[in-house]
Amino acid sequence: MQCTYPHPVVQCPYPHPVVQCTYPHPVVQCPYPHPVVQCTYPHPVVQCTYPHPVVQCPYPHPVVQCPYPHPVVQCLYPHPVVQCPYPHPVVQCTYPHPVVQCPYPHPVVQCPYPHPVVQCPYPHPVVQCPYPHPVVQLQCPYPHPVAQCRQYLEKLVDDSVFGQIPAHPAALQLRGAVFFTVD
Structure with missing residues (x-):
């Protein structure tokens, strides 16, 4: 464990509700990659610019919104379920929807393509x-x-x-x- 100051847990140059550090740490890792958390800013859980298993990134999101792919959600905008320009393990769509209104197939609703319950063009x-x-x-x-x-x-x-x-x-x-x- 390498830090610039002594610590009961860790006290480093950057404030953090859990840990303040600039070097790898078993709990939190800021400027450098870490298997648990990758962050460059203070965070209640984690605010980072890279993918994270929990993560609160640069943009707000009900689950997770990051500029990079995420194991849970890949999106750039907030959404009731998922609203993003890239495929998603739960929903693939580019518009908001109460259930799903999108140009791509969806595990629940596929319109304007065949649908397990109803086939419709609207x-x-x-x-x-x-x-x-x-x-x-x-x-x-x-x-x-x-x-x-x-x-x-x-x-x-x-x-x-x-x-x-x-x-x-x-x-x-x-x-x-x-x-x-x-x-």
């Missing part, structure tokens, strides 16, 4: 598709509690319209629902 807080869905109340040209959109369903009855709609379980169920909803 972003959605849960799911907002151009046609009613048996599980979710989607955006329909007319208000409806579930899939009771009379005029819209009447249009769906037309085969040419069905021909324009991609094959989807919801569409098939709606075709059956039409007989119960439309006179």
